[in-house]
Amino acid sequence: MxxxxxxxxxxxxxxxxxxxxxxxxxxxxxxDQSEYRVDFSGVSAPIPVNIRTGPTTSAAIIDRLQPNTRVQFSGWTRGTSLNDYWTSSPDNRWFFYENNGVKYYVASAFINGNPPATDQNNVLVxxxxxxxxxxxxxxxxxxxxxxxxxxxxxxxxxxxxxxxxxxxxxxxxxxxxxxxxxxxxxxxxxxxxxxxxxxxxxxxxxxxxxxxxxxxxxxxxxxxxxxxxxxxxxxxxxxxxxxxxxxxxxxxxxx
Known part of the structure; x- marks a missing residue:
């Protein structure tokens, strides 16, 4: 039995x-989330900042930005919320740039800079x-x-x-x-x-x-x-x- x-x-x-x-x-x-395509730049916080494979703290860390590094981004999305390095306010935005068709994500909370007004026609799923x-x-x-x-x-x-x-x-x-x-x-x-x-x-x-x-x-x-x-x-x-x-x-x- x-x-x-x-x-x-x-x-x-x-x-x-x-x-x-x-x-x-x-x-x-x-x-299922939206990504906003827009070119902009920002400067990283005066500490090493993680670069991840996705917009979440559970995504793999593939590199780190050196302190005060200017980065050119190609868009942003939303993910894990972190406290802003300068203001301590919660921020769930993640900025991304691309290399050979692969996206790399950095938490907005550690970037001094903001994307311009987003064109809603550029929102990607x-x-x-x-x-x-x-x-x-x-x-x-x-x-x-x-x-x-x-x-x-x-x-x-x-x-x-x-x-x-x-x-x-x-x-x-x-x-x-x-x-x-x-x-x-x-x-x-x-x-x-x-x-x-x-x-x-x-x-x-x-x-x-x-x-x-x-x-x-x-x-x-x-x-x-x-x-x-x-x-x-x-x-x-x-x-x-x-x-x-x-x-x-x-x-x-x-x-």
Missing amino acids: LERILGKLLLLTITLVTLVNGYFVTPTNAQ SYQVTITTNIPALKQAYENAIRNWNNTGIVSLTPTKNAPITLGEGYARGYDGFGWWQSNGSRVTGGTVIQWNRVSNRNAAYLEALATHEIGHVLRLNHRSDYSIMNNSWLTRITAPTQNDINELRNIFSR
Whole structure:
């Protein structure tokens, strides 16, 4: 009897997770937030200031600004609130700059300088993602797909380590890939898997189209029957979102 109960519990556990890269993983949470694109500069506090991979104190520290360093920023967003170094007032803004397409974040609380008035048309919906596959062709496909969606000017996907959204590989029967999302308020659960053992068409263009399509599902896009990267029949002919996809993103995120 005990063995049967344990067997049922094990089966239930396995059905609640997905096999990715040889590991059982569960979907993770991502923050649906806005980023504001605007160029400005500021000077860091007279102490070393952490540079992080995301707008939160739990994000990895990848470097530090030396005291009184002027930094050119390309935008800002909101995240963990910290007390301002000079005024002790709470400040939840985080400034970011980019290098080779990767964003780096510094808490506004340690920067003497402010962005100018923000153009609301430049507000981006931001997600952090991690590419978990080590297959070169598939990794390149995901990188291209991230660029494709970022080029829409509506969303901003930032590759980081240990991000809440994972873009990976799987080895199961069924479709070539799948993407999913589930929201609970501003919290979003999502990810993508491309079934590497099933994909027979492994040319670069198709893999890019497939990765773009599956990330589209993470961005809440459904299948379409018209000219769209979300239309399966177009995946062998286009690789990037079409104007129909961009219009749908605008509707979803009210941009």
